[in-house]
Amino acid sequence: MNKKLLLIFVKNAVLGKVKSRLAATLGSEKALEIYQLLLQKTFEVTVALPVTKAVYYSDYVTEDLFKPPYYEKYIQSEGDLGERMQNAFAQAFAAGYEQVCIIGSDCFELTESIIEQAFEKLAQNDVVIGPAVDGGYYLLGLKSMQESFFKNKNWSTDTVLEDTLNNVKTAGQTVALLPQLTDIDEEKDLVTIRGLNL
Numbered sequence: 001m002n003k004k005l006l007l008i009f010v011k012n013a014v015l016g017k018v019k020s021r022l023a024a025t026l027g028s029e030k031a032l033e034i035y036q037l038l039l040q041k042t043f044e045v046t047v048a049l050p051v052t053k054a055v056y057y058s059d060y061v062t063e064d065l066f067k068p069p070y071y072e073k074y075i076q077s078e079g080d081l082g083e084r085m086q087n088a089f090a091q092a093f094a095a096g097y098e099q100v101c102i103i104g105s106d107c108f109e110l111t112e113s114i115i116e117q118a119f120e121k122l123a124q125n126d127v128v129i130g131p132a133v134d135g136g137y138y139l140l141g142l143k144s145m146q147e148s149f150f151k152n153k154n155w156s157t158d159t160v161l162e163d164t165l166n167n168v169k170t171a172g173q174t175v176a177l178l179p180q181l182t183d184i185d186e187e188k189d190l191v192t193i194r195g196l197n198l
Contacts, residue, residue, distance in 0.1 A: 004051040004119055005092050007102040008066070009076065009085070011058040013039060025187045035105075037193065038184060039065065042105040045112045051119065052097070056088055082150035085140075093145050099123070101141035103130075106183040108193045110138060114178055126173035129164065133182045136160040146171055156185075 011018050013036055016028045023031035043065040046053055054072040061073045077087040085102060092100045099122045103110065114130070121128045122141045130139030135158025140149070148167045153160055168175045182192045 002050075002052045003096070003098040005095075005097040005100045006046060006049060006051050006053045006115065007085075007088050007092065007100065008042060008046065008053060008055045008071075008105065009058075009088075009102065010039060010042070010055060010066075010105045011035070012060060012062060013064075014059075019185075021186050022184070034184065034190070034193075038105050038108060041108050042103070042110075045110055045115065046103075049112060049115060054088075054092075056084075081155040082153050086147060086150035089142060089150075090145055099141065099143055101128070101139055103139050104183070106185065107132070107138040107181050108184055109181040114181075115139070118178055121176035121178070125176040126171075127168050127175040128178065129161070129168075129175060130178035131161050131180045133180060134158055134185065135162070136183065137164065138181050138183055139178060140164070146173070 013032060015032050018035040019031035022034060047070055052072070053070065054074060055066045056074050056076045058076055061075060066073065076084040088102065089100055099119055101115070101118050101122065118128050118130065118139055118141050122143060126143055128141035129137050132138045136156065137160065148171065149164055153163055165175065182189050184190065184192065
């Protein structure tokens with residue numbers, strides 16, 4: 001069994017249900033179009049990775065780019081983002097995985113080599129984090145369950161990274177950081193998508 005697992009959290013691509021901050025300035029249809037572009041990018045940078053890949057959908061499993069046997073498919077649990085991530089990590093460790101990384105589908109700058117780098121760093125450290133420009137993170141990697149990392153966070157705010165790094169320190173764990181990248185949340189973030197026709 002491959003002991004490395006990449007968790008991919010995605011939202012179901014439904015008009016009016018994705019990228020609300022983008023939709024506020026660009027409209028729901030354009031926001032959905034951009035989200036579909038982000039899903040395509042996420043597929044492209046993960047499909048060839050030599051690790052097990054599990055896509056967790058927000059509401060229901062759907063037929064899309066992420067096809068078996070290359071991807072396992074699940075539905076995210078109930079609760080806030082922290083609870084949903086915690087449950088996915090717990091499921092992964094219970095299944096016997098030893099290195100588990102999670103990404104979302106919001107980062108157009110993410111590359112296959114950065115994800116490979118994450119697993120390489122995780123071999124030498126307890127935790128690996130990919131910091132996002134907005135104060136959150138685009139990737140989190142663990143070798144053991146750390147419930148404190150998922151609790152008492154104001155998710156989608158600029159304190160998430162700092163709070164998580166404090167959790168790592170409190171837990172006495174070693175951490176490696178990846179390059180800082182931009183999540184696509186607002187219109188100003190779209191500069192990271194080259195060739196986008198708005």
